Amino acid sequence: MLSFEEKLELFQSFPQLTRSDVSMGRVNFQFEGSLHEKKNVVFRLHPNGGGYVYAGLLDGYETDEKGYASIRDLDAEELRQLTAASIASLSRPPSAPAAQPGQSRAARRRRMAKSRWVDGDGNALELRSEDDLWYLYAGLNLEMAFESFDEAEEYLREEGFRPEG
Structure with a gap:
């Protein structure tokens, strides 16, 4: 498991993210360029190594009801890939309705x-x-x-x- 400091360093390597210190030593990272209501990419990163990354627009991740995936046990590469995919998903406009007029x-x-x-x-x-x-x-x-x-x-x-x- 990566330490809190290693996770902080990894998230800080993404220039699109802005750090926000919250209560009890926890840290969030926001993506201000999000095209969705959701701005938090990293949520409640805790000094014990726990925390969440938004994966609500991604397939293949177990998420809570708000779309966050636990990052406690991810290695550096997995965490980097999830974070990049989260930012990419929030960079795309919200999906159009499933049946677009004229689309077969x-x-x-x-x-x-x-x-x-x-x-x-x-x-x-x-x-x-x-x-x-x-x-x-x-x-x-x-x-x-x-x-x-x-x-x-x-x-x-x-x-x-x-x-x-």
């Missing part, structure tokens, strides 16, 4: 595309398109986020993955 079901399915990628050792990753970004998952864990399919595909191929099927 097939077009909506293509927009929410999923593909499974495997490497020579049998490791599998899932690439999902959600709200104009591409997310790469290993099981339930978010590995990376990409701005385009081409960027995601290039990364996967460089890492030795190929589309399954």
Whole structure:
């Protein structure tokens, strides 16, 4: 588990976040550029190492009723990826209604595309398109986020993955 100081240092490395000290030694980090009502990316980071990162707009994370995922046991890379994905999700405008006028079901399915990628050792990753970004998952864990399919595909191929099927 990362220490409180290590987590603080990691969050402070994101220039988009603003630190806010709150009661009992806890710290929040806000993203003022959020396009959603939600501004807290990091919530109640406690000196004991506990705390939460907003994952309410992300798939693959267990969250509370307010959309926060516990960060107590995440390692540095997992925490960095979750924080970056949280900021990216809050940077996108709120989703349009599910059925947009003139948009066919097939077009909506293509927009929410999923593909499974495997490497020579049998490791599998899932690439999902959600709200104009591409997310790469290993099981339930978010590995990376990409701005385009081409960027995601290039990364996967460089890492030795190929589309399954």
